Structures are given as structure tokens and as C-alpha cells.
Amino acid sequence: xxxKLNIAEYLENKTILITGVTGFLGKIFLEKILRAQPNVxxxxxxxxxxxxxxxxxxxxxxxxxxxLFELLKEQYGGNEDGFSSFISEKVxxxxxxxxxxxxxxxxxxxxxxLFDQIHxxxxxxxxTKFDERYDVALSINxxxxxxxxxxxxxxxxxxxxxxxSTAYVAGERSGIISEEPLRMGEGLNGDTNLDIxxxxxxxxxxxxxxxxxxxxxxxxxxxxxxxxxxxxQHYGWPNxxxxxxxxxxxxxxxxxxxxxxxxxxxxxxxxxxxxxFPGWLEGNRTIDSFLTAYAKGNLSFILGDPNLIMDVIPxxxxxNAMLGIMACxxxxxxxxxxxxxxxxxHVGSSSRNPVTYDILQESAFRYLSLVKAGGKKxxxxxxxxxxxxxxxxQMKLSYKMPLELLHALDVVLFNLLxxxxxxxxxxxxxxxxxxxxxxxxxxxxxxxxDKNIGRLLQRTTFSEDEEISFSSSSSSRTxxxxxxxxxxxxxxxxxxxxxxxxxxHMVN
Numbered sequence: 001x002x003x004k005l006n007i008a009e010y011l012e013n014k015t016i017l018i019t020g021v022t023g024f025l026g027k028i029f030l031e032k033i034l035r036a037q038p039n040v041x042x043x044x045x046x047x048x049x050x051x052x053x054x055x056x057x058x059x060x061x062x063x064x065x066x067x068l069f070e071l072l073k074e075q076y077g078g079n080e081d082g083f084s085s086f087i088s089e090k091v092x093x094x095x096x097x098x099x100x101x102x103x104x105x106x107x108x109x110x111x112x113x114l115f116d117q118i119h120x121x122x123x124x125x126x127x128t129k130f131d132e133r134y135d136v137a138l139s140i141n142x143x144x145x146x147x148x149x150x151x152x153x154x155x156x157x158x159x160x161x162x163x164x165s166t167a168y169v170a171g172e173r174s175g176i177i178s179e180e181p182l183r184m185g186e187g188l189n190g191d192t193n194l195d196i197x198x199x200x201x202x203x204x205x206x207x208x209x210x211x212x213x214x215x216x217x218x219x220x221x222x223x224x225x226x227x228x229x230x231x232x233q234h235y236g237w238p239n240x241x242x243x244x245x246x247x248x249x250x251x252x253x254x255x256x257x258x259x260x261x262x263x264x265x266x267x268x269x270x271x272x273x274x275x276x277f278p279g280w281l282e283g284n285r286t287i288d289s290f291l292t293a294y295a296k297g298n299l300s301f302i303l304g305d306p307n308l309i310m311d312v313i314p315x316x317x318x319x320n321a322m323l324g325i326m327a328c329x330x331x332x333x334x335x336x337x338x339x340x341x342x343x344x345x346h347v348g349s350s351s352r353n354p355v356t357y358d359i360l361q362e363s364a365f366r367y368l369s370l371v372k373a374g375g376k377k378x379x380x381x382x383x384x385x386x387x388x389x390x391x392x393x394q395m396k397l398s399y400k401m402p403l404e405l406l407h408a409l410d411v412v413l414f415n416l417l418x419x420x421x422x423x424x425x426x427x428x429x430x431x432x433x434x435x436x437x438x439x440x441x442x443x444x445x446x447x448x449x450d451k452n453i454g455r456l457l458q459r460t461t462f463s464e465d466e467e468i469s470f471s472s473s474s475s476s477r478t479x480x481x482x483x484x485x486x487x488x489x490x491x492x493x494x495x496x497x498x499x500x501x502x503x504x505h506m507v508n
Contacts, residue, residue, distance in 0.1 A: 005459045007481055010327035011037035015117045015157075017044040019098050019148065020124030022062050024282045025164065025269060028319045029124065030063070031276060034090060035072045036323075044114065046096040046103050046125075055095045064091075071276040098125045098144035103151050120160040120326060123148045130239040130437045133221060134228030135203045137244040142196060145248035149255050159330040160260055162322060167265040167311070167346055167448050169246040171237045174445040179265075179344040179452055184250045188236030196247050199231060238440035256343075262329050266318045267311035267348030267448060268441070271501045273493055274482065275316040279501035286441065287312065289434060291364055291502045294382060298427055300398070301383035303391040303435040304442025306358035311350040311448060313485060314493070320483040321347045321453065324460040345456075346448040347483075355490040357384070357442065363494035371503075391435060399428040457484055 011033060020026045033040055045063075047055045063069075064087055076082035097104035105111050125148075127140045145163065152161045170177045171188040185194045206227055210220045228240030237243040252263055271281040284292065287310065293299035325345060349355065361382050369379045385391035403424055410417040460481055 005324065005327045007323050007327045007460065008037050010330065011323070012039045013041045014119045015042045015044070016040065016120045016122060017046065017114065017118050018122045018124065019046045019103070019144075020126060020164075021045045022047060022058060023124060023126070023128075024285075025266075025315060025318060026124045027063060027066060027068055027282070028272065028275075028280070028315050029122065029322060030091075031068050031072060032316070032319050032323070034086075035075065035276065038086070038090075040090060042117070043091050044118070045091065045093050046098065046105070047093055048097050048104075049095055055093045059091075059093045066282075068276060068280050068282075098123070098147055099139040101147055101150070103147060115154045116156060118155045119157050120162070120330070121148065121152045121155065121158065122162045122164070122322070122326075124164045126164070126245065128241055130241045131225050131229060132240050132244075133224035134231060134240060134244075135207050135224055137228055137240045138200055138203055138247075141241070141244035142247040142251065143200065146251045146255070149252065149259070149261075152261075153259060158260070160262070160326050162326055163248075163252055163261060163263050164322070165249050165263050165265050166242060166245050167267045167348055168242045168441075169237075169249055169265065170446060170448075171242065172440050172444065175447070176449050177346075177446045178449050179346050181253045181263075181344060182246055182249045184254045187234075191235055194235050194247075196250070199247070202231070203227065239437070260329060261343060262325050263344045264322060264325060265344065265346050265448075267313055267346075267350070269315050269318055270312050271314060271498045272316040273314035273488065273497060275320075279497045279504075280315070281498075281501045281505050286438070287360065288502045288505075289438070290382075291360075291499060292506050293430070293434070294364055295368055295503055295506065298430070299382065299434075300380060301385055301391070301394050302442065303385050303388065303439055304357060305386050306361060306384040307356055308443065308445055309350045309354045309447065310357045310360060310441075311348040311444075312355065313348050314488075317483040317485065318347055320481045321345070321456070324456050324481060324483065328456055328459065345452045346450040347453060348448050348450065349485040349488070350447045351450045353485045353488055353490070354447070359490055360494055363491055364499055367495050367499045395428070395431065399424065399431065403428060453483075 016033070018026065018030065021030050030043065030045070033043065045059070047058060049055050050058060053061070069083075073080070073083045076086060094105060094110070096102075102111055105114070123145065125140060125144055127137055129137075148163070149161070152158055167177075169182060173188070186192055187194050203224070207220070207224065210223055215223065225240070228243070232238065232240050232243035235243065237246060249263055252261060268286045270285055270287070271279050281288075290299060290302060329343070361384075365379055365381050383394070385394055403421065406417055406421045406424060410421050460483075
């Protein structure tokens with residue numbers, strides 16, 4: 001039997017470089033390391049400056065100033081000076097960009113120093129918009145991965161490169177989906193002529209043509225978004241995000257050689273379930289668009305099958321799995337297996353503890369019914385349209401016909417109904433956009449095999465001889481680092497943690 005992994009011990013005295021720390025998952029990951037192992041040597045964060053903000057300002061305002069770090073501050077007695085001193089000692093922010101070679105780090109002496117120090121690189125940087133501009137998605141999700149790979153190969157002490165991808169590089173496959181690598185140049189539709197360099201050239205050529213023709217920024221943006229969707233669908237992927245992430249994985253597979261690299265493919269990531277406190281959420285996660293619209297009374301029906309599995313996993317479980325993977329694979333290539341897919345991990349719930357869309361819908365209905373019990377308007381259950389034809393009919397009945405009537409009346413009444421017409425049209429466009437973007441997921445009929453996580457669960461412990469507080473609600477939280485989804489009661493999680501957090505976030 002393999003020896004137990006001690007993750008706290010693994011992190012001690014390590015120097016780690018992280019990309020994408022300003023994102024939802026990146027913040028949770030950084031906070032967990034700092035809270036769980038204060039004796040980590042150094043964490044370097046590669047971050048872009050934004051309009052009007054330096055990287056140090058972004059670090060302060062967008063990362064450590066976040067409520068997510070409140071529990072960590074409490075460990076320093078709530079003392080701002082003590083916390084700031086700790087952060088200054090352990091964390092260093094570097095201005096850079098994964099879209100550029102050497103991660104956009106222009107200081108040669110700094111680069112040399114990094115190459116001599118770093119033990120682990122964690123690449124979380126990504127643009128996750130389903131319909132992102134093709135040029136932007138390529139530069140971050142695809143070429144950014146190549147730049148991280150090249151950088152990592154120059155690190156003389158490197159024992160681990162963890163590349164965070166997405167389970168939905170599988171496209172719209174059904175059945176059991178194995179933890180297998182994507183093959184360079186192979187589309188999901190059987191096309192074997194996918195060439196990444198040609199895709200980059202195509203995007204740049206289109207961008208050059210648009211600018212040469214004098215296209216304004218809006219026209220350019222729409223054209224580049226359409227190009228991304230077209231290229232993705234041409235090769236069998238539903239959207240630009242998963243297509244460009246897939247090409248990033250192809251690059252990892254082709255260039256990994258002897259590099260100790262692991263690809264992690266999480267499914268739909270939701271709010272934290274335990275650490276550092278239940279319900280931390282930032283941004284509008286995939287299923288939260290539906291919950292927000294439903295809570296506002298703007299969603300009465302959706303395109304999807306309520307009986308299909310909705311593969312979700314809390315953000316802190318993803319981060320815990322990341323740490324387990326890093327400890328397991330440091331300076332190795334496999335997790336006790338000689339199979340080629342030993343360096344790929346699915347991290348989700350469909351295999352071990354599946355939950356359907358109907359359970360989410362029922363949880364939302366019950367919770368919102370209680371919240372609005374004192375109000376005049378009663379909640380109604382969301383209606384699922386299980387075919388495109390049923391959805392189109394419902395859209396015609398609820399939106400198209402009323403829009404046509406309003407438009408006719410507005411003409412007769414000299415624009416007196418213009419505001420009402422515009423509001424209904426906006427809601428119609430939003431409903432159509434939701435249906436278009438999320439159809440591949442509301443009809444997704446696959447189950448992600450996660451045998452590598454199963455092996456890892458058998459080996460992972462946080463500490464054999466000490467208890468560490470992981471949650472503000474528990475002063476003696478277990479010895480285990482928890483990412484076993486079998487322990488999650490989904491109805492309880494949705495009703496008491498996730499849905500209230502989405503509504504709180506919506507109000508804020």
C-alpha cells in the first residue's frame with residue numbers, strides 16, 4: 001500500500017509560482033496555502049496590471065483585501081500589521097502576462113532568480129467566457145499554456161507543473177468519459193487537420209483585416225467572437241472557451257516530455273462548502289446565471305433536461321484536490337499507474353455523487369418560496385423545455401407575440417410604450433443567449449470517470465499528528481484534507497449554502 005501523503009509537509013519550504021490568482025479559483029488556492037502552511041517559502045504571483053491599477057494595487061484591492069482572507073487575518077489576531085507583514089514576507093507579485101513569452105517578465109535578473117528558485121508552477125490563468133473573442137482566448141488559453149510550459153522547463157528545481165483545464169474539453173460526448181489525453185491536431189468530430197499555428201494566424205489575419213477596413217471596437221469584438229464560435233464548432237467543440245482550452249491541453253501533451261506535469265480537469269465549480277467559510281462566491285458561475293434570473297422573476301422556463309446530471313463541485317474541494325495532486329506528483333509522472341492517462345485528473349461529482357438539474361431547481365424553488373413568503377408574488381417552478389421545438393414555441397408565446405403586439409401599439413401611441421418594449425426585448429435576447437450558450441451543458445449526458453482521484457483519496461491526509469482549523473465554524477476540523485464528493489448532501493448544500501450565497505452576491 002502506498003504511503004500516506006502529508007500535504008502540509010509537502011508545502012513546507014516550497015517556492016511556488018501561480019498564474020491566474022485574481023480569478024475565483026486562484027484566490028481560494030492562494031488563501032488555502034497561506035493558511036494551511038505558513039512555512040511555505042515563497043509564492044510568486046504573475047499578474048497583469050489593469051487600467052489605472054498597478055499589480056500591487058490589484059493584489060491589495062482584488063486579492064488579499066477580499067473577505068475570503070478574513071480567517072487568515074484572524075490567525076494573526078485580527079492585526080492588520082501582522083497580516084500585512086506575513087503577506088509581504090511570503091508573497092511577491094510580479095507584473096507579467098501568460099500571453100507573452102517568459103510570462104511577460106522583462107527583468108532578466110528576476111527571470112534568472114525565478115528559474116533557480118521555483119519548485120512548483122500552477123497555471124490557473126484562463127479566460128472562461130464561453131464566447132470570448134477568438135484572439136483573446138487563443139492568447140491566454142492556448143498560447144498562454146505554451147508559454148507556461150516553456151517557462152517551467154527552465155526552472156532547474158521544478159518538481160511539479162499543475163495545469164488547470166476543464167472537464168468540458170470533452171465537448172458534448174455522452175457515456176463514460178475517460179481521463180485520456182487529447183491528441184494533437186484531432187478534432188472531436190474526427191477532423192485530423194486541426195493546426196494551432198494556422199488557427200492563430202487565422203485570428204490575426206481576421207483582426208488585421210477588420211482594423212484595415214476601419215471597423216469600430218464593437219464591430220471588431222462581435223466579429224472576433226463569431227470567429228471563435230465558428231472555429232470551435234467546425235472541429236466539434238460547442239464554444240470558444242473549451243476549444244481553446246483543448247488546444248492548450250494538446251500543447252501540454254506534445255511538449256511535456258519528461259516534465260512532471262499534471263492536467264486537472266474540474267467540472268462546474270461552485271461556491272465553497274467549508275473553507276475558509278461556507279458560501280464564498282465571486283463572479284457569476286455557470287449555473288448561477290439561471291439562479292439569478294429565476295430569483296429576479298425573469299426566468300420561468302429553460303432549455304434542458306431536468307433528469308440529466310449536472311456535474312458540479314465546490315471551489316474548496318477543487319483546491320484541496322489540487323494540493324493533493326501536487327504532493328502526489330512532485331517529481332513523478334504517474335499516480336501509481338503505468339497508463340498514459342495517469343497525468344490527467346477529472347475533478348467532479350458525476351461519477352461518485354451525481355446530482356440532477358431537477359434537484360437544483362427544487363432546492364431553488366423551496367428556498368426562494370420561503371424567502372419570498374411574506375411578499376405578494378409567489379414563486380413558480382421552472383419549466384424545462386426538453387426539445388428546441390418546445391423552447392421555441394414557449395419563446396414565441398411568452399416573448400415574440402407580446403413583442404410584436406407592443407411594437408404595433410408603440411407605433412400607434414407615438415413611442416409611449418418604448419421603455420416597456422425595450423425591457424421585454426432585452427429579456428428575450430437574454431433568454432435566447434442563455435439557451436444558446438448553456439444548451440451543451442443542460443443536455444450534457446456524460447459521466448466523468450475519476451479513477452485517478454479515487455487513487456489519490458486513498459493516499460491523502462493533511463497531518464498525522466496535529467489538528468488544523470479549516471473553517472470558521474469548527475475549531476478542530478479533522479485531520480483530512482477534504483475533496484471526497486461522496487460526503488456532500490447536495491440538497492442541503494444548495495439550500496443552505498450555495499443559493500443564499502448567489503442571492504447575496506446578486507444583491508451586492
